[in-house]
Amino acid sequence: TVPATQTAAIVAERGGSIVVKTDHPVKSQAQLAPGECLVKLHCTSVCHTDLHAAFGDWPLEAETPLIGGHEGVGEIVAIGEHTTESPVKIGDRVGIKWLADSCLNCEQCRKGREQNCDQAKLSGFTVDGTFSQYVVSYVRHVTPIPDGFDSNAAASILCAGLTVYRALKYSQTSPGDWVVLPGAGGGLGHLAVQYAKYMGLRVIAIDTGAEKKELCQGLGADLWIDFKESKDIVADIKRATGGDGAHSAVVTAASGAGYQQAIEYLRKGGTLMAVGLPGKATLDASIFFTVFKSISILGSYVGNRQDAREALDIAARGGVKCHYAVRKLGDLQDIYEELKKGTISGRVVVDMTK
Numbered sequence: 001t002v003p004a005t006q007t008a009a010i011v012a013e014r015g016g017s018i019v020v021k022t023d024h025p026v027k028s029q030a031q032l033a034p035g036e037c038l039v040k041l042h043c044t045s046v047c048h049t050d051l052h053a054a055f056g057d058w059p060l061e062a063e064t065p066l067i068g069g070h071e072g073v074g075e076i077v078a079i080g081e082h083t084t085e086s087p088v089k090i091g092d093r094v095g096i097k098w099l100a101d102s103c104l105n106c107e108q109c110r111k112g113r114e115q116n117c118d119q120a121k122l123s124g125f126t127v128d129g130t131f132s133q134y135v136v137s138y139v140r141h142v143t144p145i146p147d148g149f150d151s152n153a154a155a156s157i158l159c160a161g162l163t164v165y166r167a168l169k170y171s172q173t174s175p176g177d178w179v180v181l182p183g184a185g186g187g188l189g190h191l192a193v194q195y196a197k198y199m200g201l202r203v204i205a206i207d208t209g210a211e212k213k214e215l216c217q218g219l220g221a222d223l224w225i226d227f228k229e230s231k232d233i234v235a236d237i238k239r240a241t242g243g244d245g246a247h248s249a250v251v252t253a254a255s256g257a258g259y260q261q262a263i264e265y266l267r268k269g270g271t272l273m274a275v276g277l278p279g280k281a282t283l284d285a286s287i288f289f290t291v292f293k294s295i296s297i298l299g300s301y302v303g304n305r306q307d308a309r310e311a312l313d314i315a316a317r318g319g320v321k322c323h324y325a326v327r328k329l330g331d332l333q334d335i336y337e338e339l340k341k342g343t344i345s346g347r348v349v350v351d352m353t354k
């Protein structure tokens with residue numbers, strides 16, 4: 001049976017701190033609209049986006065008060081009455097991603113860019129997210145979790161994994177090509193190293209510190225560059241790639257600095273794939289060399305329902321493994337501070353069953 005109240009971490013106002021409440025209401029089955037489902041969460045991981053949202057870093061404003069979180073895994077315990085054509089049923093284990101819902105009927109949705117739908121609902125940004133014991137989501141957009149795939153291991157695939165999987169898929173690279181990954185030791189980045197290796201790419205991991213170095217090298221990065229120690233990142237990359245530069249850069253750094261020099265270290269015909277979301281930074285790229293070198297500059301924003309299934313499928317078969325520490329909801333504020341400082345390697349998963 002579903003309780004009337006639950007524990008939830010609430011952002012009361014933009015830029016404010018998180019308040020963990022133990023008596024937050026849970027919607028009853030009768031309160032669910034058609035198409036909505038209630039998911040009892042097993043766990044949820046923490047994405048850098050959650051703190052951009054909580055601290056108000058972006059030019060878009062998050063709803064407040066709101067529950068953050070968009071990498072949740074749990075079990076469907078109720079489905080709204082009069083729901084037609086539900087691809088999931090009560091008892092199914094599903095994932096909640098950033099894109100909670102989209103209309104599936106506009107030009108963007110029809111073209112497979114569901115994340116660009118004008119009606120998109122965003123978990124932990126425009127609708128309550130997963131830092132709670134129960135979350136209301138949408139039957140047509142929740143992602144089935146493959147049988148036998150551990151919930152904690154699956155959680156970060158719902159945003160970090162899916163996002164870098166899609167970004168690499170559209171990075172215009174082929175097996176054997178060199179990809180540079182600034183931010184490689186973070187949540188998105190360490191999964192990008194693995195999806196890239198899975199796709200047959202050669203990886204240049206850029207981040208900082210001994211722990212992230214060990215993580216990236218352990219995951220098979222072909223070259224490690226510490227951005228705080230390197231005297232010349234462009235020269236390091238050119239040397240490693242036989243003088244030509246890399247075929248692509250998939251930037252998951254949460255800072256504008258992570259984007260600098262990409263046009264310089266990409267080879268002719270190379271692709272800069274923007275993923276990391278510093279709120280105010282601009283891309284400082286030479287127009288002349290972007291044209292002269294035939295560089296493509298692309299943005300990649302999470303992914304659609306199919307990207308989510310593909311990213312999960314690869315992870316469930318052991319192709320990539322999230323490296324995470326398990327912590328509790330009461331630590332969320334501390335986790336945000338640590339992410340801001342850059343001291344977390346890989347991901348943090350919050351266990352919602354305790």
Ligand code: 8ID
Pocket residue numbers: 046047048049050052159160163182183184185186187188189206207208212227252253254255256257258259274275276277278300301302303339342344346
């Ligand atoms: O759909 C999208 N495009 C999407 C989806 C999910 C997340 C975008 N994001 C965004 C987040 O909002 C955030 O801005 O991607 C960024 C990274 O998210 P994350 O992986 O969850 O953050 P993290 O774990 O803190 O990792 C960031 C890493 O970047 C490194 C840090 O050391 C950290 O390991 N980094 C920084 I900050 N500056 C760097 C630099 N100049 C750098 N690495 C290399 N060079």
Ligand code: ZN
Pocket residue numbers: 047048049050070098159160
């Ligand atoms: Zn995210």
